[in-house]
């Protein structure tokens with residue numbers, strides 16, 4: 001049988017299994033099996049050469065029983081409707097795992113910002129906010145950064161929304177620059193959360209991070225800060241990659257140099273001749289493998305060849321259902337995306353809280369609060385996996401979905 005690479009339908013299968021294990025009925029599955037709302041927008045944007053190009057974008061809102069929906073916006077040529085749907089469903093689960101008062105949302109625009117000027121990216125970012133303005137807002141749905149979007153783009157989006165509403169609305173979006181109400185620690189939060197999960201996973205496997213060999217796919221916001229943190233903890237980062245290729249040195253790469261040379265899209269390998277492929281990178285001999293780029297990277301084809309004893313998903317959806325089974329059967333500890341990458345949305349929540357109260361915290365305060373939430377979340381999912389005898393992904397879905405399901409029940413929706 002062909003492996004299911006459709007992120008939306010494969011997510012539905014795990015949601016169904018998790019709800020059944022939790023004892024919810026078919027009606028609950030009917031409610032949670034897809035987003036409550038999915039908006040498709042077409043945005044005419046004036047390009048620098050005077051022509052008009054029409055871009056397509058999406059905003060999905062999975063479930064808002066717990067509170068406003070929350071999730072990033074992705075600018076990528078391969079964005080598609082089903083991917084955005086699945087990403088919004090994962091956000092509901094992520095927020096539930098760390099106990100945030102949000103449901104899941106997610107957005108995306110089909111575009112390649114690497115080939116666009118700053119002016120074109122600004123006009124597209126503002127156009128997107130105008131197009132989705134009716135369904136978003138600080139108490140409705142709060143966007144944030146994701147692949148190929150950053151704090152500058154969040155600033156333009158916040159400015160556009162504030163103009164539309166005729167009042168300053170920092171709580172409309174998170175991941176903003178500090179001077180516009182961004183939170184200390186948000187930029188590094190996803191990697192910080194992944195690092196905490198790696199520390200906890202290593203404890204369970206009984207080894208120290210000092211000298212542990214790490215491979216990271218992706219050298220953007222998540223991957224590059226992660227390489228820095230693990231390098232600082234004494235681990236040996238022996239492989240990294242970007243969209244164009246991968247670098248490998250069994251004695252450890254020069255992380256400080258690579259961090260200094262990477263561009264704002266997380267590209268660094270184009271500076272080197274001696275590269276390997278992303279496919280080869282994933283199969284390198286190492287202790288911990290961290291996919292931190294895009295989806296469907298570990299499949300039934302390569303899961304049997306993964307050498308790591310811990311796989312931590314910093315990216316959303318990097319491992320297929322079939323590959324999850326194979327890794328689990330092989331005794332590899334898999335820390336699923338909805339847990340491992342929840343540091344980003346956790347500090348986004350802290351940013352929103354700070355915007356709402358107008359009083360800002362120090363980076364240490366943010367990091368301490370983040371650590372408390374993530375250590376609890378990791379142990380909760382791990383414990384569920386052990387006691388219910390289910391794999392870590394199913395355990396994470398059970399922990400995360402319970403929140404949205406119970407809130408939907410209390411509201412009388414099901």
Ligand SMILES: NC(=O)C1=CN([C@@H]2O[C@H](COP(=O)(O)OP(=O)(O)OC[C@H]3O[C@@H](n4cnc5c(N)ncnc54)[C@H](O)[C@@H]3O)[C@@H](O)[C@H]2O)C=CC1
Nearest residue numbers: 147148218219220221222242243266292293315316341344
């Ligand atoms: N930025 C955030 O706060 C969060 C990000 N994530 C997830 O982490 C992953 C990475 O996101 P960011 O680091 O924010 O994005 P980014 O845009 O900063 O970096 C993306 C990285 O992936 C690489 N990449 C892109 N296409 C690729 C391909 N076809 N093959 C291999 N590498 C490729 C890029 O070269 C770059 O190094 C995504 O799956 C994202 O959804 C998850 C939670 C929060």
Ligand SMILES: O=C(O)CCC(=O)C(=O)O
Nearest residue numbers: 071072144146344345348
């Ligand atoms: O920071 C946020 O609100 C959302 C981050 C996100 O999109 C994700 O965790 O995939």
